[in-house]
Amino acid sequence: MASEDVKLLGGWPSPYVMRPRIALNIKSVNYEFLEEKFGSKSDLLLKSNPVYKKIPVLIHGEKPICESLIIVEYVDEVWNSGHTILPSDPYDRAVARFWATYIDDKWFPGIRAISRADGEEAKKKAVEEVIAGLVLLEDAFIKCSKGKSFFGGDKIGYLDIALGCFLGWLRVTEKLGNFALLDESKTPNLFKWAEKFSSDDAVKDIMPQTDKLMEFAKVLMAKSKAS
Amino acid sequence: MAEVKLYGWWSSPFTHRIEVALKLKGVEYEFISEDVRNKSPSLLKYNPVLKKIPVLVHNGKPICESLVILEYIDETWEVGPSLLPKDPYERAMVRFWAKLLDEKCFPAMRNAFLSIGEEQEKAKEESTELLKFLEGTLSGNKFFGGDTIGMVDIVANFISYWFIIVQELAGLQVLTKEKFPKLCEWMDEYLNSDIIRENLPHKDKLTAIYQARFLDAAAANAAVAGGGGSPK
Numbered sequence: 001m002a003s004e005d006v007k008l009l010g011g012w013p014s015p016y017v018m019r020p021r022i023a024l025n026i027k028s029v030n031y032e033f034l035e036e037k038f039g040s041k042s043d044l045l046l047k048s049n050p051v052y053k054k055i056p057v058l059i060h061g062e063k064p065i066c067e068s069l070i071i072v073e074y075v076d077e078v079w080n081s082g083h084t085i086l087p088s089d090p091y092d093r094a095v096a097r098f099w100a101t102y103i104d105d106k107w108f109p110g111i112r113a114i115s116r117a118d119g120e121e122a123k124k125k126a127v128e129e130v131i132a133g134l135v136l137l138e139d140a141f142i143k144c145s146k147g148k149s150f151f152g153g154d155k156i157g158y159l160d161i162a163l164g165c166f167l168g169w170l171r172v173t174e175k176l177g178n179f180a181l182l183d184e185s186k187t188p189n190l191f192k193w194a195e196k197f198s199s200d201d202a203v204k205d206i207m208p209q210t211d212k213l214m215e216f217a218k219v220l221m222a223k224s225k226a227s
Numbered sequence: 228m229a230e231v232k233l234y235g236w237w238s239s240p241f242t243h244r245i246e247v248a249l250k251l252k253g254v255e256y257e258f259i260s261e262d263v264r265n266k267s268p269s270l271l272k273y274n275p276v277l278k279k280i281p282v283l284v285h286n287g288k289p290i291c292e293s294l295v296i297l298e299y300i301d302e303t304w305e306v307g308p309s310l311l312p313k314d315p316y317e318r319a320m321v322r323f324w325a326k327l328l329d330e331k332c333f334p335a336m337r338n339a340f341l342s343i344g345e346e347q348e349k350a351k352e353e354s355t356e357l358l359k360f361l362e363g364t365l366s367g368n369k370f371f372g373g374d375t376i377g378m379v380d381i382v383a384n385f386i387s388y389w390f391i392i393v394q395e396l397a398g399l400q401v402l403t404k405e406k407f408p409k410l411c412e413w414m415d416e417y418l419n420s421d422i423i424r425e426n427l428p429h430k431d432k433l434t435a436i437y438q439a440r441f442l443d444a445a446a447a448n449a450a451v452a453g454g455g456g457s458p459k
Contacts, residue, residue: 051327051360063316070322077315090302094290101292102276136276 006031007059009045011038013216015108015165016068017056018206022161023072025202027079069100072161083155092144093158096151099140100162107133108166111173111181115221123177130181137163138187145189149196156200164197171210172217231256234270235281236263237428238436240385241293242281247381248300250422252307294325297378310378324364324371325382332357333385339401340393340437341444354401358386358410365409369416380417387414388427393437 008024008031010017024031036042036055048057048064058065058074065074076085087093110130117123144151144159151159174181184191198207233249233256235242249256261270261280273282273289283290283299290299301310311318335357338350361383364371371379386402391414394402404411417423 060316065316065319065323067323067326070319070326073322074315074319077318090299091285091288091290093302094295094299097295097298098290098292101295 005059005061007034008032009034009036009042009048009057009059010055011036012206012208013038013168013213014055015169016054018165018168018203019068019161020056020058020071020075021206022156022165022202023075023085025206026085026156027075027082029075029079029081068165069104069158069162072158076158085152085156085161086158087152095140095144096157096159096162099137099144099151099159102133103137103162103166107137111166111169114173114177127177127179127181131183131186134182134187134190138190141189141193145193150193156197156202160193160197164194164203167194167198168208168210168213169217172214175210175214176217230284230286232259232284233257233281234259234261234273234284236261238433239280240389243426243428244293244381244384245281245283245296245300246426247376247384247422248297248310250426251310251376252300252304254300254304294329294382297325297381301378308375308377310372310381312372312377321372321378324361324379327357327360328379328382328386332361332383336386336390336401339399340390340397340441343445343448351399351401355406358402358407361386362407362410365413370413376417376420376423380413384417384423386410387417389433389437392430392434393441396434396438396441 006024006029008017008020010021010033012035021033034042034044036045041053044059045055045057046053048059049055049066052066054066056066056068056071058071060074060078065071072085087096107130110126110133114123114126114130117126140159141151145153148154150156151163156164170181182191182194197203231249231254233242233245235245235258237260246258259269261267263278263280266278270280270282271278273284274280274291277291279291281291281293281296283296285299285303290296297310311321332354335350335353339347339354342350361371368374370376371383390402394400402410418427
């Protein structure tokens, strides 16, 4: 299918926006990145995603596709270039989709909970929960990777994208709180994986720099304190 | 010979989704009843992370989360009707609506039933807004899936049966024929279609448990109003 007219509505700091960008990079699809101004929603965004009014939105031809992981699956199904992103076996696909759901519904909200935690005790508990989640994901990595570099095997796959997009924010949380979440002793495989993922060709140019993201996080925190 | 087991609970709409999908595909399975108030070692073994039903176990391998299970069933058993369309854009739309139903519609509609006061008003408003989107997707079609039942119809099951029961119990007027004529027509088509009609949980039994839940919530809410802690 021709890569005609592919637009992605998004923002550089958003881990969810990173997901379709990685997928499009894997497939070498040329697309126009339309950066939404932080704090406001463009008419195009409101028209393309009237239900959620959120980024990312992929617009292919005139058709909008919303929700980051749904976009990743769409990209994988439409473009045959590069490598396949979802595993080929239905059971492996189910496992990958399960963990992606876990990451979005349980694990990443845990990271946000750290910054919202009130007091040392609550913060400690929130940190422990995120680390416990990473231990589960370490186990998932061992099972899914089957000894290779990524959840997807030799190449980046769906679950790598689902988790890896959060590495920037994970590092910011670590720096701001002065603690380790991704610990080499507790989750050695994920620790190694994080480095490999971040330096992959499809990822390295769009992974936000931790310092830049930290500045952005500070602006966000100041705004939320003010409101 | 494939061995298929479904761990679930008779009253759960999430379990019911999987039963419908398996029956539509003509897959024989063993149903293992799991009371989540008293989780069996098998459930904890097959779903150690979330410890929830439904869990499908196919040849010893567990698959968890109803939306994930539905896609697995569609990809594994290519006989019978397809639960998802073939076109990638149509598939993306099915996944989008299924996610919306679970992440937004279900919690809003549950809250509309179980909460009171301002929280309930908010939940009713949110439910109405979401139902409007669903109503809009039904233009001219018998089912969300077109002429035949598809994944969105199956995922929307709680609207067609469970919500109607609790709506009546709570005296709500959220989902009415006047406000949502197409959705109500869809409900009739869905509930009267063969596999669905023959496999719904017993209405009186379901009403009884939701009545109990409604009364529990009302008592908890009254206790809060009386000056206790927070409900739930």
